[in-house]
Amino acid sequence: MITTESTVPSDLDRYLATHSAGDIPSTADYVERGGSLVTPRTLTHLRALRQPLRSKIAGLGHNLHLRTGLDLLALYLDECAAERATLSPAIREAAFAVLYFLKGFDRIPDSVPEFGLLDDALIVQCVLDRHAAALRAHWLRRRRQWPLDN
Numbered sequence: 001m002i003t004t005e006s007t008v009p010s011d012l013d014r015y016l017a018t019h020s021a022g023d024i025p026s027t028a029d030y031v032e033r034g035g036s037l038v039t040p041r042t043l044t045h046l047r048a049l050r051q052p053l054r055s056k057i058a059g060l061g062h063n064l065h066l067r068t069g070l071d072l073l074a075l076y077l078d079e080c081a082a083e084r085a086t087l088s089p090a091i092r093e094a095a096f097a098v099l100y101f102l103k104g105f106d107r108i109p110d111s112v113p114e115f116g117l118l119d120d121a122l123i124v125q126c127v128l129d130r131h132a133a134a135l136r137a138h139w140l141r142r143r144r145q146w147p148l149d150n
Contacts, residue, residue: 008045008099012037016103027126034100035093046095047081050074053102066117068147069124073098076138090131097127 008016015034053074060067073094080091100123110116128135128148139146 008042009037009039012039012042012096012099016099027122028130031093031096031123031126031130032089034096035089038087038092038095038099040087042099043077043081043087043091043095046077046098049102050078053098056102060117063117063121066121066124069121069128070098070101072135072147073124073127076135079138079142088134090127090134093127093131097123 012034015037053070057067057070057074060070077091077094077098085091101120107119108116110120136146
């Protein structure tokens with residue numbers, strides 16, 4: 001478990017720790033609401049968690065699609081931070097997805113065999129789908145091939 005305490009605003013930390021779906025009707029709403037709680041300071045602290053993120057991604061083993069999605073979002077966040085990009089919904093939600101993956105509380109605990117990463121994969125895929133145009137444009141501006149086209 002990688003703690004996010006003191007690295008994220010308390011309201012975002014509480015939101016990440018919530019196990020109940022409550023009044024959230026969809027994954028997209030959950031991601032949007034979580035992304036709205038991401039602040040510039042959250043992004044600064046998230047950069048400090050880059051090494052633990054790399055380690056946790058490396059430990060995913062055979063889960064290539066989730067690993068690729070997380071690598072894409074992490075690189076996107078790094079490059080946006082280096083450019084001092086405006087805090088867009090795509091950046092906020094990418095940060096939320098990465099924090100969701102890093103945090104210790106999941107809707108489905110990661111330790112559950114074969115199913116533990118489904119919620120993480122769902123959150124990451126939701127962000128990739130919701131912001132496909134922005135992410136692809138980011139890759140094209142850098143003259144890179146979008147790796148999820150294969």
